[in-house]
Amino acid sequence: MHEGEYYDIIRLNQSSPSLLNKFSTTNPIFICVISHTETSEIPGITIAGENTDLVKYTSAADSEFLYYGHCKCINNIPITPDGKPTPAIITRTALQLTDIPFLIVDAGTKIKPFIPYVSFDLEPGKNIKFGKAVDINHVIKAFNYGVILGKQLAKSNDLVVIGESIPGGTTTALGVLIALGVDAKFKLSSSLPINPHSLKNRIVTEGMKKAEVYFGGLKDDPFKAISLFGDPMIPSVAGLADGVISSGGRVMLAGGTQMSTVVVILKSFQRSLDNICIGTTSYIAGDQSSDLVDLVKSISKNVPIFAVDLHMNESSKSGLRAFAKGFVKEGVGAGGISITSILKSKGRINGTFLLKAIEREYDIAIEK
Amino acid sequence: MHEGEYYDIIRLNQSSPSLLNKFSTTNPIFICVISHTETSEIPGITIAGENTDLVKYTSAADSEFLYYGHCKCINNIPITPDGKPTPAIITRTALQLTDIPFLIVDAGTKIKPFIPYVSFDLEPGKNIKFGKAVDINHVIKAFNYGVILGKQLAKSNDLVVIGESIPGGTTTALGVLIALGVDAKFKLSSSLPINPHSLKNRIVTEGMKKAEVYFGGLKDDPFKAISLFGDPMIPSVAGLADGVISSGGRVMLAGGTQMSTVVVILKSFQRSLDNICIGTTSYIAGDQSSDLVDLVKSISKNVPIFAVDLHMNESSKSGLRAFAKGFVKEGVGAGGISITSILKSKGRINGTFLLKAIEREYDIAIEK
Numbered sequence: 015m016h017e018g019e020y021y022d023i024i025r026l027n028q029s030s031p032s033l034l035n036k037f038s039t040t041n042p043i044f045i046c047v048i049s050h051t052e053t054s055e056i057p058g059i060t061i062a063g064e065n066t067d068l069v070k071y072t073s074a075a076d077s078e079f080l081y082y083g084h085c086k087c088i089n090n091i092p093i094t095p096d097g098k099p100t101p102a103i104i105t106r107t108a109l110q111l112t113d114i115p116f117l118i119v120d121a122g123t124k125i126k127p128f129i130p131y132v133s134f135d136l137e138p139g140k141n142i143k144f145g146k147a148v149d150i151n152h153v154i155k156a157f158n159y160g161v162i163l164g165k166q167l168a169k170s171n172d173l174v175v176i177g178e179s180i181p182g183g184t185t186t187a188l189g190v191l192i193a194l195g196v197d198a199k200f201k202l203s204s205s206l207p208i209n210p211h212s213l214k215n216r217i218v219t220e221g222m223k224k225a226e227v228y229f230g231g232l233k234d235d236p237f238k239a240i241s242l243f244g245d246p247m248i249p250s251v252a253g254l255a256d257g258v259i260s261s262g263g264r265v266m267l268a269g270g271t272q273m274s275t276v277v278v279i280l281k282s283f284q285r286s287l288d289n290i291c292i293g294t295t296s297y298i299a300g301d302q303s304s305d306l307v308d309l310v311k312s313i314s315k316n317v318p319i320f321a322v323d324l325h326m327n328e329s330s331k332s333g334l335r336a337f338a339k340g341f342v343k344e345g346v347g348a349g350g351i352s353i354t355s356i357l358k359s360k361g362r363i364n365g366t367f368l369l370k371a372i373e374r375e376y377d378i379a380i381e382k
Numbered sequence: 383m384h385e386g387e388y389y390d391i392i393r394l395n396q397s398s399p400s401l402l403n404k405f406s407t408t409n410p411i412f413i414c415v416i417s418h419t420e421t422s423e424i425p426g427i428t429i430a431g432e433n434t435d436l437v438k439y440t441s442a443a444d445s446e447f448l449y450y451g452h453c454k455c456i457n458n459i460p461i462t463p464d465g466k467p468t469p470a471i472i473t474r475t476a477l478q479l480t481d482i483p484f485l486i487v488d489a490g491t492k493i494k495p496f497i498p499y500v501s502f503d504l505e506p507g508k509n510i511k512f513g514k515a516v517d518i519n520h521v522i523k524a525f526n527y528g529v530i531l532g533k534q535l536a537k538s539n540d541l542v543v544i545g546e547s548i549p550g551g552t553t554t555a556l557g558v559l560i561a562l563g564v565d566a567k568f569k570l571s572s573s574l575p576i577n578p579h580s581l582k583n584r585i586v587t588e589g590m591k592k593a594e595v596y597f598g599g600l601k602d603d604p605f606k607a608i609s610l611f612g613d614p615m616i617p618s619v620a621g622l623a624d625g626v627i628s629s630g631g632r633v634m635l636a637g638g639t640q641m642s643t644v645v646v647i648l649k650s651f652q653r654s655l656d657n658i659c660i661g662t663t664s665y666i667a668g669d670q671s672s673d674l675v676d677l678v679k680s681i682s683k684n685v686p687i688f689a690v691d692l693h694m695n696e697s698s699k700s701g702l703r704a705f706a707k708g709f710v711k712e713g714v715g716a717g718g719i720s721i722t723s724i725l726k727s728k729g730r731i732n733g734t735f736l737l738k739a740i741e742r743e744y745d746i747a748i749e750k
Contacts, residue, residue: 130528
C-alpha cells in the first residue's frame with residue numbers, strides 16, 4: 015500500500031491523492047507533550063507502565079529515552095508488565111534516521127525528566143471521575159503557552175509534528191469529546207488489546223454526573239470541558255497547533271484517537287483546519303475496538319488521516335510483534351514521526367526500513 | 383562605517399572582510415539564557431533593576447518583555463533607578479522586525495517568568511565572595527543540557543544566537559576568567575557608566591582567597607572554576623554553543639565581555655572556534671572602562687567580534703541616548719540580535735532603521 019511515491023503510508027479518509035504532498039517537509043520539528051492525569055491511576059485503565067505505581071514515571075521515562083536511548087528516572091525503558099516496550103522506541107528510531115530535531119514540553123507531569131524541557135508550569139490533572147480535572151486558569155495558560163511556542167516553531171520549521179505521552183489519555187479524551195457533543199463512545203482506542211470501554215464510559219459518566227454536565231452540554235466552552243473532564247496535555251497541544259497554523263505553518267498531530275479532541279477544539283474556535291493532518295500507526299487504523307476515521311469524520315471531513323505500516327507483524331522480536339496484535343499500538347508520536355521521516359527522506363526509507371532500525375534500537379535498549 | 387554590504391556593523395578585531403559573510407543567515411534562532419547570581423545583590427555591582435530588591439526580577443521581566451512587550455512579574459519594564467530601559471527593548475524590536483524565533487532558557491533564576499521556557503533545572507548561583515557559587519553537579523548538568531538543546535537547534539537553524547540576562551554577570555565572569563588564567567582585571571564592562579572595577583576585584587579576590595585558588599590555578603578545570611566563582615548562565619551558554627558547533631552549526635555569542643568566558647571554556651576543551659563569533663553593541667566596543675577586543679584576543683585570535691552602531695546618540699529619547707553615554711550598553715543579546723536582523727534582512731535594514739523602530743517600541747513600553 016502506498017500514497018503517491020511514499021510506500022507504507024496509508025491514506026485513511028480522503029479521496030485526493032495529492033493531500034500527502036501538502037505535508038511534505040524538508041525541515042520538520044517534533045514536539046512531544048508529556049503530562050499526567052490521576053485518571054491513569056485507576057486500575058485497568060492503561061498498560062503504559064509496569065504497574066499502577068510506575069505509571070507516573072512513564073512520560074518522563076519516554077522523553078529521557080528519546081534523548082539518551084535509555085531512561086534516568088527509572089532503570090528500564092517503560093515497558094508493559096509482560097515486556098512490551100514503549101512506542102518511544104519507534105519514535106527515537108525515526109527521529110534519528112532522518113535527523114529530526116525535537117523538544118519535550120512538560121505539561122504537568124508528576125515526575126520530571128532528567129532532560130532540558132520546555133515548562134508550561136502546569137499541575138498534573140486530577141481523576142476525572144470527580145468531575146474536576148484541571149484548574150481553568152491552567153487550561154487557559156496551557157493553551158496560551160502553546161500558542162506562544164507554536165508561533166516560534168512555525169518561524170523555523172515547515173512542519174510541526176506534535177505527539178503526546180500521557181497514560182490514561184484516551185479516557186480524558188472521551189470525557190472532553192462527550193461534553194463537546196461528539197459521539198465518541200466505543201471509538202477511542204486503548205493501549206490494551208481488549209479495550210476497557212465499559213470502565214472508561216463509567217468513569218466519564220460518573221464525572222459528568224458529579225459536574226452536572228450532559229452530552230454536548232459544553233459544546234461552546236471547550237476550555238470548561240477540559241477543565242472538568244480533560245487533562246493538561248489537551249489544551250497544550252491545541253494551543254501549539256493553533257500557534258503554528260495561525261502563523262501560516264502546518265501541523266501533523268502525531269497520535270491516535272486522542273488527537274480528535276484537538277481537532278474539535280480548534281473547530282469550535284472557527285479555525286481553518288486546512289493545514290492540519292493526523293499521522294498515526296496502522297495498528298490504530300486497523301483497530302477493531304476503536305474508530306479513528308469515524309471519530310474524526312464526525313468532527314471534520316477536511317482533516318486527512320495518514321497511517322504508517324511498520325510491518326511489525328514481520329518482526330523477529332515478540333515485543334514488537336505485539337504492536338501488530340493490538341498492544342500499545344501508538345504513543346509518543348510514533349506513527350506521525352515515522353510518517354515524517356518517510357516524507358523527509360523523500361521516500362528513501364519506508365516501513366520495512368524503519369522496522370529494521372527499530373529492531374536494532376530494541377536490541378540496544380533491552381540490553382541496557 | 384560598514385562591513386561589506388552591511389551598514390552599521392563594525393568589525394572590531396579581524397582583517398579579513400569576508401568574515402561577516404561567514405555568519406550570514408536565512409534561518410537564525412535566538413536563545414536567551416536567564417539566570418541569577420546572589421553576587422548581584424551586593425550594593426553597587428549593577429544597575430540592572432530599580433533597586434537591589436528588584437534585581438532578582440530583572441531577567442524574568444526581560445524575557446516576558448520579549449514575548450509580550452510588557453512584563454508580568456513586575457508592573458513596569460526593567461528600568462534603571464532614573465528611567466533607563468532594559469536592553470530587551472532593542473532585542474524585542476530586532477526580533478520582531480525580521481521575524482526571528484526565540485526561546486528562553488531558565489538557568490537558575492530566582493523569579494520564574496510567566497512564559498513557556500526551557501528549564502535546565504538549576505538553582506540560582508551564590509555570592510562568589512564566599513568562594514562557592516554553583517554546585518559542581520549543576521555546572522555539569524547546565525553544560526550537558528546546553529549541549530542537548532544546542533544539537534537540536536543546529537538541526538533547524540543555520541545560526542544560533544545566544545544571549546544572556548543575569549544581573550551581576552560581569553563580576554562572576556571576572557572570577558572565572560582569573561581562575562582560568564586570563565588577565566581580565568579592568569577589561570570587563572559594566573551596566574554602570576563608572577565601572578566599579580575595584581569593588582568587582584575585591585569580591586573576586588575575597589572569593590579566591592576563601593577557595594584558596596590563585597590566578598590561573600584552575601586553567602585545566604573550567605567546571606571547577608565556574609563552580610567556585612561563576613554563575614549558572616556560563617556553563618549553560620558554553621554547553622549550548624558546544625552542542626551547536628559539534629553538530630556543524632554556527633554560533634553568535636550575543637553579549638559583551640562576559641561572553642569571553644564561553645570562548646575560554648570551549649578553547650580549554652580543544653574545540654575549534656572557527657564557527658563562533660561575538661556580536662555586541664558599539665557601546666561595549668567603545669567603552670573606555672573595559673576592553674572586549676583585548677580580552678578576547680588574549681584567549682583566541684580566531685573569534686571575530688562584530689559590533690552594531692544603533693545611533694542611540696541621535697535618538698530623540700533621553701532614555702535611549704543614555705546607552706550612548708555608557709549606561710546599560712548591552713544585555714539580553716541586544717547587540718547580537720541587532721546584527722542578526724541586519725544580516726537576515728540582507729542589509730535592507732541598518733542601525734538607523736533599527737533605532738526608529740526601537741523608539742516606537744520605547745513609546746509603547748513607557749505608556750504601558
